[in-house]
Amino acid sequence: MSRISKYKILSQAKESFSKAEYKSALEKFAEVLQNYPNSKEAFNGVILSEMALSGEDGAEALFDYYEVLKEEDKEQADVIMSEILESMDGSLEKLSQVFAEPLRERVEFEDGILYSDFANLIDNGADFKETFENIMFSTRVIITQKEDFIDFLDKLIEHGFSEMALNYLENALSLYPTEKVLSTLLKKLIKGKAFEN
Numbered sequence: 138m139s140r141i142s143k144y145k146i147l148s149q150a151k152e153s154f155s156k157a158e159y160k161s162a163l164e165k166f167a168e169v170l171q172n173y174p175n176s177k178e179a180f181n182g183v184i185l186s187e188m189a190l191s192g193e194d195g196a197e198a199l200f201d202y203y204e205v206l207k208e209e210d211k212e213q214a215d216v217i218m219s220e221i222l223e224s225m226d227g228s229l230e231k232l233s234q235v236f237a238e239p240l241r242e243r244v245e246f247e248d249g250i251l252y253s254d255f256a257n258l259i260d261n262g263a264d265f266k267e268t269f270e271n272i273m274f275s276t277r278v279i280i281t282q283k284e285d286f287i288d289f290l291d292k293l294i295e296h297g298f299s300e301m302a303l304n305y306l307e308n309a310l311s312l313y314p315t316e317k318v319l320s321t322l323l324k325k326l327i328k329g330k331a332f333e334n
Contacts, residue, residue: 143169143172143173143176146165146168146169147165147166147169147176147178147179147182149165150162150165150166150169150179150182150186151182151204153165154182154185154186154189154200155200157189157197157315159186159189159190160186160190162182162186162189163183163186163187163190165182166179166180166182166183166186167179167183169182170183177215177216177218177219178215180219181203181215181218181219181222184222185199185200185203185222199218199221203218206218250272250276250278250279251278251279252278252279252280252282252285252286252288252289253285255268255269255272255278256285256288259292265292265295265296266296266297269293269296269298286305286309287318287319287322289305290302290305290306290309290319290322291322291325293305294322294325294326299326302322302326303326306319306322306323306326310323
């Protein structure tokens with residue numbers, strides 16, 4: 138029996154996952170695992186795909202985090218992800234605790250501001266447009282939650298950053314084409330632009 142191309146199938150599996158085709162991703166990760174039983178990446182991929190298929194909210198975030206880790210250190214990423222998945226015992230509630238500290242360190246390293254901190258500034262009376270423009274030229278806003286992303290897009294549209302909101306929306310819709318909230322925001326943006334013109 139000829140061995141499958143491990144990297145080719147893994148690449149296809151990851152592509153399926155990022156398109157929210159979790160069943161296809163699961164089958165491809167499982168195919169790699171059958172042929173390469175020691176592949177931690179395939180093993181982790183199977184678990185993440187199963188989580189996504191069963192509707193676990195944080196599976197996509199965990200997958201994205203895994204991809205970021207792999208860019209830094211592939212072997213270490215496999216170990217870290219295996220430990221996270223083992224410690225979760227089927228629940229994603231521990232995710233925020235797992236990510237909180239490394240995320241803070243990453244924010245400081247990348248000279249960024251978490252969206253939650255940015256939102257606090259606005260909630261405490263800072264002007265959105267002025268604050269956002271100051272941040273845009275000196276740092277980056279780091280968004281880690283879908284709800285924050287939706288809120289951010291909504292505020293961009295509301296405060297006249299239509300082009301930027303459209304760019305974010307197009308990228309998000311290419312990843313999550315069935316996401317109703319994103320479609321609603323796009324309609325709101327188009328409606329607003331119709332009034333401008």
